[in-house]
Amino acid sequence: MLSILLARFQQKYRTMAWPAGPAPALPARLAGRPRLDRTACQQCGTCAAACPVGAITCQEGLTLDTGRCLFCRACERACSRQAIQFTQEYRLGAAAREALLVRDAAAAYPPALVEKARAYFGRSLKLRQVSAGGCNACEADTNVLSTVAWDLGRFGIQFVASPRHADGLFITGPVSANMRLALEKTYAAVPDPKIVIACGACAIAGGPYAGHPEVHDGASAVVPVDLFIPGCPPHPLTILDALLRFVGQVPEE
Amino acid sequence: MNFLQIANSTATDLARIPELVFDDFAAELTAAIAAGARLSALFGTPRSAGGAELYAVLAAEAESALFLGRTTVGASYPALTPACPQAHLFERDLAESCGLTPVGHPWCKPLRFLDAARRDPTPGTPPCGVMDFFQIAGDAIHEVAVGPVHAGIIEPGHFRFQCHGETVYHLEISLGYQHRGMERALRGGPTPRSIHYAETLAGDTTIGHTSAYCTICETLSRQRVPARAQALRGIAQELERLANHIGDLGALAGDVGFLPTQAYCGRIRGDALNMTALLCGNRFGRGLLRPGGCTADLSAADVAELARRLTQLRRDCTSAIELLFHSPSVLSRFEETGTLSRETCETIGLVGPAARACGVARDVRHDFPYGIFRFAQLPVCTWESGDVFARAYVRWLEIQKSLAFVAEQLPALPGGATASATAAAPLAANQLAIALVEGWRGEICHAALTDADGRFACYKIYDPSFHNWFGLACALRNQEISDFPLCNKSFNLSYCGHDL
């Protein structure tokens, strides 16, 4: 008993102050939201050729789809004119799929608020997570939110065991053909009104596996999606920020 | 032995691999395994004339030697599994991916349900998970089916228990839900996507699998990796082991309701992931390793910061984990739960901490050293009891060794570049390259065959989970079904690494 108390004392109070206080320190080399410089771009196509997943088009003006992007920085390295640069901006989640397209250097991050979500689930959101064919890193960094450092419970958000107890689904993975049926059944088991969150490049557009005949290129192929959280995997802060803005617990700027 | 002896992380000209007639191949393989070798890989490439060419990689740890052999079989051939249980899953894979029939295989069921795993499967194809499960008959027997969707944030898989009251007589595990076509997509490569497949074979083992993939490319293009990059890879690999082992001990604590260690380790695991993020920006090490070296370097300030965090990590996890092993209530739940004998472990060919917890000193870093581990030896940690306690305690021993390794490497980083200065040559044609790496779950084996143009004609991946899932099934025999979560967590295997 004494040793438990002693350890408790050593380990201290660790729940972060954010969103009321400062955000936790992000790694200096983090690849967050990219900034594009269309005036520097010569439409040479080098970045698009370097991208493993076809997230960039430059013929009709340089555009980067953060929904497809793996944040691998191959494009940034490939461009000799620094037209693509990844910033520390962690706010990537968006309610509309089109809002994930980055076209310029605008500082604004995409809006994630969904009125239906705020009205119904603003103070309590129970989610059933379904893994459907990804690599399990999105799951790992979602699980982190339930640790003491992040303490997701303080926002009334919780991952629950049964779809019957849930307000919506939190999907990771591109939806493998082998998981399609289970995902459909789980979705059907969630009572209305319900919402769906697609977390990670896989769940948004297939991620590294986009175009494979074994997968469905994202959750939207099977269920309607209300919130998209880019990243491979998204940083836990990106996930938490998206959830909080989605239900209106953190105001959009 | 007519198999060809090779070293880890090498490529072999196909013409040099002895081609045996099947009976000799089977006899040699079975005899070598009976003498203590282990099957690291067994795969086939279909032949246009029907049947397939089979390749086997045997790991003889006692002699630190790997052996390669090959043979040709027709569309059906006498199964190896009856004489050699280690071949069980390998032959199910052969049946599924090469269309072979291993005659006499006692358990030849789908492994990953490849026929169903299409956007547009042939009508009438049974969906993933529908197969002939082993059943026990009897009035008092009941069956429990769990999954594919489980209760927490975890990957999908199906578990079928045959129970008598609380006691589990048999557990059958049916996977394949995470199948996303990795080996098929790697064929014809390398392409710009190949490295991303390696990074996402099992997300929590990004460094382990990407090391193996890079090694394959480097041996095939005879690219030298600078010493500094080797050291950084070693540090990244041990940080990956630390994060996962610490997380696992926290989760094990949670499964027996010991909340202090669960809470502390959950957080401390994040600190370890953040150390990897200091290296490359990503908590899982995405983007750090590329054939030829590493994309990032550590400045003197980074090294100092990592060393500072390492000291803190050691302090925090020591206090959290010692608490766990000093609690009688925890020990009484861990001890003699989910016990595997050393004999079972050797028969089915377990790898990693699960094998070391059965007293088997098996560790790729020691047996077939690669990269930095050729110069810096890490002691192999074992425990004898084979139960949940042993699997937990071996992790704790390994955490201490990895902490010491990183602490030793940081101030001694070799100078120079972190990536090879010369551009990679094309991959050599008609080779078989083998790369073994000790991931945090155990032996990762990648095997790549190149065609006449130096493209991957076949790329095989064996995550440690491939070997160990059957170990979990065996550990459950005669256990109470309520101990399943604890036993499962003590193995903590990968679904996506198995399903590919």
Ligand code: SF4
């Ligand atoms: S960072 Fe994104 S857009 Fe750029 S190359 Fe990688 S995946 Fe493509």
Ligand code: SF4
């Ligand atoms: S988006 Fe990336 S990290 Fe997430 S499951 Fe897919 S491959 Fe893994």
